[in-house]
Amino acid sequence: MSTSDDLHARRLRAVRAWTHFVADGDKEADTVRPEILSSWQLSGVVSPDVTHAPLDDEGDTAEFWNQSPLQTAVTRVQDELRRTAEDGDLVIAVTDEQTRILWTYGGRVMRRKAETVNFVPGGRWDEASVGTNALAIAGRTGAPSMVFSAEHYAEVVHNWVCWAAPVFDPVTGRPLGVIDLSTTWDRTHPIGLATARVMARLIEGALPADRRTSPLGATAPADPGLTLTLLGTAEVWLDGQRLLLNRRQTEILALLAMHPGGLSVEHLHSLLYGDSSVTTSTLKAEVSHLRAALAGQLSSRPYKLTLPVTTDVEEVQRLLRRGDVRAAVRAYGGDLLPGTESPALVQMGDYLAVSVREALLVQPDPDAVLRYSDLAPYDTAVVEACLASLSVHHPVAPLLKGKLAAGRG
Structure with missing residues (x-):
């Protein structure tokens, strides 16, 4: 000692x-x-x-x-x-x-x-x-x-x-x-x-053995079905058990989740690869691996998920429609599958990011803006809008001013 x-x-x-x-x-x-x-x-x-x-x-x-x-x-x-x-x-x-x-x-x-x-x-x-x-x-x-x-x-x-x-x-x-x-x-x-x-x-x-953690410490649903975490990170859960998939398979699941009516092989190929010279045989092989991982719960002609599906993308959109900006920002873990080259996923990621940002500009909740500024530190306009709506002596104001200075720096 x-x-x-x-x-x-x-x-x-x-x-x-x-x-x-x-x-x-x-x-x-x-x-x-x-x-x-x-x-x-x-x-x-x-x-x-x-x-x-x-x-x-x-x-x-x-x-x-x-x-x-x-x-x-x-x-x-x-x-x-x-x-x-x-x-x-x-x-x-x-x-x-x-x-x-x-x-x-x-x-x-x-x-x-x-x-x-x-x-x-x-x-x-x-x-x-x-x-x-x-x-x-x-x-x-x-x-x-x-x-x-x-x-x-x-x-x-x-x-x-x-x-x-x-x-x-x-x-x-x-x-x-x-x-x-x-x-x-x-x-x-x-x-x-x-x-x-x-x-x-x-x-x-x-820690409870029958619970699985998802972003922000919430627990993944124990109900039967597929749960996709796509914002900021990528995780796939089937009936409460995590699946270890490669990036392309996760992207395919994300696209199928966003099109519950199903996709033809040609349409899925376009959404996933764009103009890239990737054969449909490659896509079919990825889908085949996915079907096995999902215990057959992925149909063909069209490709369609045949089990309940929830995603954090859907949750953020639901909360924004309800006007609960604070909860939406809490559920928003960041960019949609960062680094993806899928044209459809890039477009959806941009749409969601703009939606969250615009909601904060209209309703600049201080706690939500603090959380958002961790995800988008250089978006000073949102912080400025929040500061303009607060009293000088609001307890969060000094933190926001610090975020603003760091973002400008």
């Missing part, structure tokens, strides 16, 4: 490096670890004088938590988590993939400290919100992280030390969020990071 003198010397070095970087503009700061320097550089949109994390809507956070498989897992192991927090006078937090805190438990002293800086459910602890911290680094890099004292960008948490480890879905490998252990800097212990890793594995092992 580090001696008191060692910790004080380490803290002094961290304070000096932070002062050189923040006050003196020394953007090299080679006296800190590379991951800290990289995070400091990302934190420039945040004032180092920020006093607390911004809070997301309480109802939205609770709804997300209640629907997340993390909630089931944490409930199953909460006795172990609470015992760890109480024995070490720690505050433990579990976040979603965007580093929004969903659940916390703290020892008596740290619980009070945590509440003063919004280290509570709904608190946003990404680097764009509060600067460098272990939760943000672990969530961004997918690797365990420790941030000690003045390695934090925000001066208000210079008295903290934090250890964080990412939590992954063991089935899909998808990141679900982060678990973080925090206490005061003078209680730094060498096993802190190892403990965070153990807690992350504990949660992963307690």
Whole structure:
């Protein structure tokens, strides 16, 4: 265990490096670890004088938590988590993939400290919100992280030390969020990071076996049928089980899902390949592989899916038609099958992106715009429209101004 003198010397070095970087503009700061320097550089949109994390809507956070498989897992192991927090006078937090805190438990002293800086459910602890911290680094890099004292960008948490480890879905490998252990800097212990890793594995092992995660932590339907995730990433689920398909097969499924009445081989070939010189025999071979993967639930003449199908593309469109822009942006994971060369899918992707953008310009919900700006960081017009609709003192305004500065930069 580090001696008191060692910790004080380490803290002094961290304070000096932070002062050189923040006050003196020394953007090299080679006296800190590379991951800290990289995070400091990302934190420039945040004032180092920020006093607390911004809070997301309480109802939205609770709804997300209640629907997340993390909630089931944490409930199953909460006795172990609470015992760890109480024995070490720690505050433990579990976040979603965007580093929004969903659940916390703290020892008596740290619980009070945590509440003063919004280290509570709904608190946003990404680097764009509060600067460098272990939760943000672990969530961004997918690797365990420790941030000690003045390695934090925000001066208000210079008295903290934090250890964080990412939590992954063991089935899909998808990141679900982060678990973080925090206490005061003078209680730094060498096993802190190892403990965070153990807690992350504990949660992963307690995830419900009969549920599968999809983007944003929601659960894939257990009902019979085909579920396609096409926005930002590509996943195909059949009756709750993930199918491992190649890119072209996923594109074919996407096109068939968008044409429930069926497609002739010639029409499907045109939508998929455009003017490319690909033979219909190649297409037929891909369809044959798909038919086998779907247990025969793909008919011929025309090609048509013969089972229930749901897609995130359809869900975003449904929410936009209903006028629920916030939910639509939450369901919108990004570009439709990024990198696709299918003319029809490129056209649909552009249509959907424009639809989401136009809906935000008409109804610039602050939380939705924050989410959207992560997906489209250079679309400053949407951020400007949102800022114009907010009061100067709205809690989200500083974050949006930071996003605007970063987008213009």
